[in-house]
Amino acid sequence: MKKDISKTLGFTGKSVINPVSVMNLISDVIGTIKFCAEQETERSRINAQRDVCIAQIKSKEEIILDYLEKTFDERKGLFEKFFNRADKAMESGNNEQLAVILSGVTKLAESSPFKDLVDLERTKNTLKNREEIDI
Amino acid sequence: MSVLEKGYHYVKNKYYKWKLSKLFKELDELTKDIPCWLFFGKRKARTEKIKAVAKELHKCCEAKTKECVWLLNYELKPLGEYRLEVLKHTVKDFFCVLKKMEQRYKEKFYKVETSAYISSDMRQQFRKIDVFIDNLQITGRMTGSEIAGSTIMVAASGVLTAIETPAAVMTVVGQFATASTGTAISGLSGAAATNATLAWLGGGSLATGGGGIAAGVETLATITNVAVGGVILVGIALTYICHVSSNLTKVIKEASALANSVRGIEQRLETFSGIKKRIDELKNITEKLESRAKKSFNRLKKIKNFECDNDRHVRIFQETAILMKALINLINTPILDKQGNVSQEGLNIIETTKKLIKNTELGK
Numbered sequence: 398m399k400k401d402i403s404k405t406l407g408f409t410g411k412s413v414i415n416p417v418s419v420m421n422l423i424s425d426v427i428g429t430i431k432f433c434a435e436q437e438t439e440r441s442r443i444n445a446q447r448d449v450c451i452a453q454i455k456s457k458e459e460i461i462l463d464y465l466e467k468t469f470d471e472r473k474g475l476f477e478k479f480f481n482r483a484d485k486a487m488e489s490g491n492n493e494q495l496a497v498i499l500s501g502v503t504k505l506a507e508s509s510p511f512k513d514l515v516d517l518e519r520t521k522n523t524l525k526n527r528e529e530i531d532i
Numbered sequence: 533m534s535v536l537e538k539g540y541h542y543v544k545n546k547y548y549k550w551k552l553s554k555l556f557k558e559l560d561e562l563t564k565d566i567p568c569w570l571f572f573g574k575r576k577a578r579t580e581k582i583k584a585v586a587k588e589l590h591k592c593c594e595a596k597t598k599e600c601v602w603l604l605n606y607e608l609k610p611l612g613e614y615r616l617e618v619l620k621h622t623v624k625d626f627f628c629v630l631k632k633m634e635q636r637y638k639e640k641f642y643k644v645e646t647s648a649y650i651s652s653d654m655r656q657q658f659r660k661i662d663v664f665i666d667n668l669q670i671t672g673r674m675t676g677s678e679i680a681g682s683t684i685m686v687a688a689s690g691v692l693t694a695i696e697t698p699a700a701v702m703t704v705v706g707q708f709a710t711a712s713t714g715t716a717i718s719g720l721s722g723a724a725a726t727n728a729t730l731a732w733l734g735g736g737s738l739a740t741g742g743g744g745i746a747a748g749v750e751t752l753a754t755i756t757n758v759a760v761g762g763v764i765l766v767g768i769a770l771t772y773i774c775h776v777s778s779n780l781t782k783v784i785k786e787a788s789a790l791a792n793s794v795r796g797i798e799q800r801l802e803t804f805s806g807i808k809k810r811i812d813e814l815k816n817i818t819e820k821l822e823s824r825a826k827k828s829f830n831r832l833k834k835i836k837n838f839e840c841d842n843d844r845h846v847r848i849f850q851e852t853a854i855l856m857k858a859l860i861n862l863i864n865t866p867i868l869d870k871q872g873n874v875s876q877e878g879l880n881i882i883e884t885t886k887k888l889i890k891n892t893e894l895g896k
Contacts, residue, residue, distance in 0.1 A: 422767070429770045436777040437566075443785050444564050450792045458799045465806040469813065476817055483824065492850040496649055499821075499858035506817060506865050510810055 468510050475505060541602050548596035552798060555589045559791055563784045579780045586787040593794045600801045607808050608867070611815045615863045618822055619665050623863075626829060626856045627662045633838065640840045647846065648853035661860065810867050818862050825855035 479502045486495040562582050566575070633641050645655070832852045838845050 425767065425770050429773055432774050433777045436781045439781050440563070440566065440784055443781070443788050447563075447788045447792060451795065454792075454795050454799050461799075461806075465809065469806075469809045472813060476813075476820075480817075480820055487824070487828070487851060490847055490851075492648075492847060492854060495851060496854045499854060502817065502821070503858055503861040503865070506814065506862055510813075511806060 465510070472505065472510060476502065479505070538603070538606050541599050541606070545596065545599040545603060548592055548599060549798075551592050552589070552596065552794070555585055555592060556791060556795070559585050559589065559787060563788065566780070575776050575780055579776070579783050582780075582783050582787050586790050589791060589794055593797055596801060597797065600804055604804055604807060607811055611811050611867075614815060615818065618818065618859065618863060619661075622822055622826060622829070623661070623856065623860060624665050626825075626852065627658060627665075629829075629833065630658070631662075637838075637840050644840050644846055644849060645853070648850040649857065650853055654857070658860075807867065814862070814865065814867065818859070821855065821859050821862055825852065825859050828852040828855050 479498055483495060483498045483502070486492075486498060559582065562578060562585060566578065634645075637644075650658075828848065828851045832848050835845055835848065838849070840846065
């Protein structure tokens with residue numbers, strides 16, 4: 398293996414150092430230093446990017462948890478209102494109204510409380526401008 | 533699924549959370565502040581260490597996902613069992629009475645049913661559900677979590693396996709440490725050894741993102757141009773320095789991307805608390821509706837001779853039917869979406885992870 402490489406490289410063992418080769422070597426050393434510095438910069442960029450990503454993930458988590466808490470509280474309030482109205486409709490024997498109210502209950506239950514999480518930016522704005530919904 | 537078991541999985545979940553934060557910290561320290569004086573042999577060792585920590589990170593994320601899915605199944609079970617009970621008793625009893633009335637009053641009763649918003653389609657659906665309940669009582673096939681997770685008429689197997697997807701996808705990363713070529717050279721001989729050496733000089737094989745044999749030959753040619761006496765050794769050393777440096781950058785880049793994905797998955801797992809709230813919400817409103825439906829149904833059962841022309845009788849039947857219909861719809865409501873995911877966001881994370889694994893050394 399050693400012999401093969403020596404042949405491929407044209408190394409005979411008797412060569413004299415050529416000034417051009419030395420110049421090339423110096424140029425390669427400088428090139429290597431430059432390359433290593435570039436790699437250093439690239440690594441710093443990756444680390445900075447990672448920090449940005451961590452900050453984004455943390456901010457997203459806060460939005461999600463805040464949204465979940467608020468949305469479930471709001472839904473709880475809506476369900477309470479629906480059932481109060483349903484009780485009144487049952488007391489008065491108004492089945493038409495009861496059907497409408499219960500259809501509202503099932504529709505609200507069917508609507509996923511997680512659906513707004515698809516668009517976090519929109520969720521963030523919704524949380525800011527949230528108003529109470531009246532039945 | 534006992535309370536003790538839940539405690540065990542809860543502690544394990546907390547442990548993995550702690551371990552993940554420890555690994556994130558370790559990875560941060562390893563990738564940040566690499567001193568310029570660090571000897572190149574040590575840089576190579578640092579690269580290997582980063583790879584090992586990334587591998588551990590993946591394992592830990594997979595284990596934590598499994599624990600979260602277990603805990604979620606544990607929370608789902610009581611709702612599933614409760615829904616099953618409502619179907620077997622309250623709904624089934626109503627169907628029995630409905631069947632008797634249909635047989636007894638025939639055409640006349642269909643008009644009463646229509647006035648209670650029970651269409652012919654709905655009657656068909658009721659029959660299907662009735663058969664389903666009968667089968668359920670015979671075979672008892674569906675588990676509590678299956679019933680809770682999906683609809684009555686659709687087999688819901690896979691609801692929670694979909695949540696497990698990140699773990700399944702991440703398994704591919706398990707082969708993290710097998711992609712290195714340089715270390716195996718010593719064990720090779722002949723043409724394989726030459727090829728491996730050439731590939732190594734080219735910055736690793738093509739498969740690992742390096743320049744491959746062709747680049748290795750080029751490197752050798754460059755070395756040949758300046759190769760006089762001992763100068764060749766300096767040339768090889770320079771190539772080696774460049775190789776170690778770029779390899780370190782590459783591994784840091786991939787490990788950072790992996791860590792970010794794991795952070796995203798972990799964040800998603802933390803928000804699973806929302807599913808617990810959803811389970812409680814559905815259980816609570818089902819209980820409220822069932823109590824009202826039962827109350828109304830009891831009033832209907834008290835009528836000894838039901839008359840299709842009696843307004844009071846018809847009104848009580850209407851009320852019971854409307855409540856029962858709403859109860860069935862509620863039991864039919866899935867907790868998660870059809871894919872078993874909390875939201876599109878979850879899917880996005882999985883997709884990003886897939887792409888990441890596909891395009892980097894981590895997936896090979």
